[in-house]
Amino acid sequence: MYKYFLFAVLALGLGNTAQAERLKDLASIQGVRTNQLIGYGLVVGLSGSGDQTTQTPFTVQTFNNMLAEFGIRVPAGSGNIQLKNVAAVSVHADLPPFARPGQTIDITVSSIGNAKSLRGGSLLMTPLKGIDGNVYAIAQGNLVVGGFDAGGADGSRITVNVPSAGRIPSGATVERAVPSAFDQGDYLTLNLNRPDFTTAKNITDKLNDLLGPGVAMALDAGSIRVAAPLDPSQRVNYLSVIENLEVEAGKAVAKVIINSRTGTIVIGQDVRVQPAAVTHGSLTVAISEDISVSQPEPFSQGETVVTPRSKVSAEQEKRPMFKFAPGTTLDEIVRAVNQVGAAPSDLMAILEALKQAGALQADLIVI
The missing domain is CATH 3.30.1360 (Gyrase A; domain 2)
Incomplete structure (x- = not known):
């Protein structure tokens, strides 16, 4: 419950x-205004928690492209390369207004493969582009990961927070200013x-x-x-x-916000109720089954008879009716509901009924 x-x-x-x-x-x-930046890169230095490259071939492709930039060519017959210490990641950041070349911004790094954890990894140089395709910042650095993942030899595993994402404070250097x-x-x-x-x-x-x-x-x-x-x-x-x-500032529109999942109800200051009478209670019906056994006299020709007996009882919870006067304020609404002992779930039903009756002078929003 x-x-x-x-x-x-x-x-x-x-x-x-x-x-x-x-x-x-x-x-x-x-x-x-701020501008969103995004990039794609590699995180290296992981302790065996990187991508399983048999299922993420783009990680191997990116790694080979990086080696080619340094004049290193992986032999064609080397088979499937297993890069347990490497993970393909997406990098995103918000470029604040008036940011100038040479300033630094924070970045967020998230795994896009099947890496189990980015803890202890380092992001290699990654260009961050804007919506126009231009590079506005270069990211690189050691990740700060708040979560962790651990497992045992029997297959048991525990995960705290999200180890597949992390941040690098001041991890990107602005290279281009946005025109303003x-x-x-x-x-x-x-x-x-x-x-x-x-x-x-x-x-x-x-x-x-x-x-x-x-x-x-x-x-x-x-x-x-x-x-x-x-x-x-x-x-x-x-x-x-x-x-x-x-x-x-002008007052906002009168609103009543109901969160049906958590039972949270927020009533704004300017909520008013037109004249209305409300009663709210619950009917409890209880049904019990008893068995009555009738046995014949000794040495008689009678038979044992089993007779079911049902008992039905109904109980109506007694709650007084309360009346809202014209222009009832928030304070009066809360006080009236508290006097009858209505729970938040009951108040939800009352507010919805008042709205349907046209007595609630506010927007009723259910989230």
């Missing part, structure tokens, strides 16, 4: 006043992390009050165009000022 836990999250505030947040936490600058439009044009565009018309209006009003009328203009619920200096150094100083402005 699973144990359910109810988490009701209530955002606290003074009246209906939203809490002010920094502009940098509400929006990002259009064009200032940050210092081009007369305007910058702020993209809201959560599009909202109220938030866009508040940001626009805040910028215009500080910098002058017409400096900022909301394009839609998720974008705001802001006039910016042409000189790059002045533009940096300009953004350092406006990104620390505190703006009141």
Whole structure:
């Protein structure tokens, strides 16, 4: 039997006043973004936990290609090469904005063959390419693997975490910078992390009050165009000022989130319930079978008779009905449900029924 836990999250505030947040936490600058890089390489130096090359021929092919780069040719008649200490891997990383050649970034290395573990291995020089096919970084270094794998002679094995993947902190050196439009044009565009018309209006009003009328203009619920200096150094100083402005964000849409797998229920602050009466209980039916044996008198002509006797009982759990008044708030909902002793699973059924009845003024989302 699973144990359910109810988490009701209530955002606290003074009246209906939203809490002010920094502009940098509400929006990002259009064009200032990370870029994904990916590469293919070899990890060597493993302790017999590499690819089984009979099942991963691309590992042998890659290894032979690498040897050919150094002028070493493997004899054609050497048969199947077993490279137990080598594994073919994929390497991926995120290239942060404004990264310049010579800077380093973290990389993640994952086995793409059947290697059991990458612990103790070293990644050989691997070019990392972007979506355009250009090489933006070169990766190489010793892996840090958090998991491990161990086995016994009888076939027993234990695995902790994931030994077939690891990371190399500062394992790649940037070789090419990604072009940025940050210092081009007369305007910058702020993209809201959560599009909202109220938030866009508040940001626009805040910028215009500080910098002058017409400096900022909301394009839609998720974008705001802001006039910016042409000189790059002045533009940096300009953004350092406006990104620390505190703006009141608009309230999110009222939502109730239900995780049916864990029994977690999150109710937003602005959830309201229209007038409704709710009762929720359970009916328990118990059926028991007894056997009655009837024996005849001694020396009589009667026969022993076995008679089944069934006993059926029903018990209805007594729970009071509770009523929601118009505009009932989150605090009142939680208090009412706790008074009748409803479990999270019961609350899920109640909330779904209220939504179907049109009494729940919120989006009901089941994940």
